[in-house]
Amino acid sequence: MHKTICIVTQSHLCRNPRALKEATALAAAGYDVHILTGSVSADLYAQDLSAIADFPNIRLQLVSDLSKTNLKSFADRFFNKLGRWAIRRFKIENSLALGYGALRYYDAARAIKADLYICHQELPTCIGSRLLNAGFKVAFDLEDWYSEDLLPEARAERPIGLLQRAESEALRKGSFCITTSNALAEKLAQQYSSPKPRVIYNVFPRPEISFQKTKLFSKPLKLFWFSQTIGPGRGLEQFIKILHSLKTPIELHLLGNVTESYRQSLIALLPSQHHLFFHDLVPENQLATKITEFDIGLALELNTPASRNYTITNKFFQYIQSELPVITSETEGQKEGYDLFNPGFKLSQQPDSAEIEALEKWLNSPEELQLAQNRAIEAGAFYNWENESKKLISLVGIALEK
Structure with missing residues (x-):
């Protein structure tokens, strides 16, 4: 029985x-x-x-x-x-x-x-x-x-x-x-x-999709973030503030439900050298394929409330399983997931000018990006x-x- x-x-x-x-x-x-x-x-x-x-x-x-x-x-x-x-x-x-x-x-x-x-x-x-x-x-x-x-x-x-x-x-x-x-x-x-x-x-289960062994990174780079809801308290405003200090143009792509007022507030925050794109939700079984359209995943989180500080966002895992390098906010949980393989760039909660300069240098290094992708592939083979x-x-x- x-x-x-x-x-x-x-x-x-x-x-x-x-x-x-x-x-x-x-x-x-x-x-x-x-x-x-x-x-x-x-x-x-x-x-x-x-x-x-x-x-x-x-x-x-x-x-x-x-x-x-x-x-x-x-x-x-x-x-x-x-x-x-x-x-x-x-x-x-x-x-x-x-x-x-x-x-x-x-x-x-x-x-x-x-x-x-x-x-x-x-x-x-x-x-x-x-x-x-x-x-x-x-x-x-x-x-x-x-x-x-x-x-x-x-x-x-x-x-x-x-x-x-x-x-x-x-x-x-x-x-x-x-x-x-x-x-x-x-x-x-x-x-x-x-x-x-x-x-x-x-x-998540390892996606049944074909990957490129050598990733062709876009110019400008396409940075991707997703959630059921695009809203405050998730680190987006803080990341856009960092983008004010980056001379290298990037595309910021956000996927999820968003109110018109919040959409307009993010558009107003973004400096003119960068571009912002919004994407509608996709069915869960199509998300891995969607993620592969982009260059770098954003695992952004604040360290408050406490729950956010100690958990590891599922975004981090979905990016690495889609073989994307990751820009990860430094929280107690995110450090745990990130530090074993270092599949990208770890960003402190309040980065100083030296850290932002290092981020820009990383974004402009095809060799470093490719190395991060290789580490993401290793991480995806472990975290699944x-x-x-x-x-x-x-x-x-x-x-x-x-």
């Missing part, structure tokens, strides 16, 4: 590749996988179904569906708004503020009677602590440091204490707990006086899902035997 693994998450699989990779790896290993999640878009849900179409032993169940206009979706929006208001106005912490369908997740999870639950993201981590206390076997994937995430204005509506208690339970009582970097694992263990969570890097998924399969096997 096959064992059932229930992955509890709260966002679309096509927008949460870590949960998708875990689901398909477990399904390929012979487990029956049941995914609980929510939907905000019929189009994205169709992409979710397409992503798991080759795995008949994966079942996707929506706990909340905001793409539909009905009483349930209205109630989900209302209770989420009520939960956030209660925190902001009265400091009453609650799980309603963490997502949609919060009142239904626990019962939906219990009903599956899985042999093991793996909880991702904020609301499922809180649900997982309830499942633990009810006697279920629960593991946790702390993709971020949830209680130390987001900018200050967003934290005003966030149940910080509730998240801290859930993180503590996950680290102390979970069948296993994993996270995305050694830097974050060590910090979490220190913060909660808990065992150190295991590390599974947020890497084929290697990291073995850790997950081992952890699940051990947990099920207990």
Whole structure:
């Protein structure tokens, strides 16, 4: 009889590749996988179904569906708004503020009677602590440091204490707990006086695309950055400020959803010797090919909030797997990913004139760029899902035997 693994998450699989990779790896290993999640878009849900179409032993169940206009979706929006208001106005912490369908997740999870639950993201981590206390076997994937995430204005509506208690339970009582970097694992263990969570890097399968052994770098160089949303607090403004000191023209390419006001603010910031281009989102399975169109990947991050400082952005891994040199912001997490192979240029949070001069020299050296690409190829052979998924399969096997 096959064992059932229930992955509890709260966002679309096509927008949460870590949960998708875990689901398909477990399904390929012979487990029956049941995914609980929510939907905000019929189009994205169709992409979710397409992503798991080759795995008949994966079942996707929506706990909340905001793409539909009905009483349930209205109630989900209302209770989420009520939960956030209660925190902001009265400091009453609650799980309603963490997502949609919060009142239904626990019962939906219990009903599956899985042999093991793996909880991702904020609301499922809180649900997982309830499942633990009810006697279920629960593991946790702390993709971020949830209680130390987001900018200050967003934290005003966030149940910080509730998240801290859930993180503590996950680290102390979970069948296993994993996270995305050694830097974050060590910090979490220190913060909660808990065992150190295991590390599974947020890497991707090696892309099935043909690369050039010797890359032909463009003139001007095409620098690339991507995210679901192009917005403040991600290091873009700081990098554009650096570009004011670079005489060498470059093209800055940004991929993601962006508001018109923020688009115009970036255009106004960019000095005239450079050019700025915006690109629409592409399906997840087309991203690796898209990245190869450019010369250098930008793994930009600020060192605040703390979660950003200790995690390694998935951009870094996707660039090296597409064989791009990387300009990496120096954070505790990024240093961990970068320093083993040095596949590009590491930029401090507040670079001085000497560092900016070194960056310009690097950008103008075809030999240095080619060397960085070679190191990116080496890094991509080490940091990939084929290697990291073995850790997950081992952890699940051990947990099920207990």
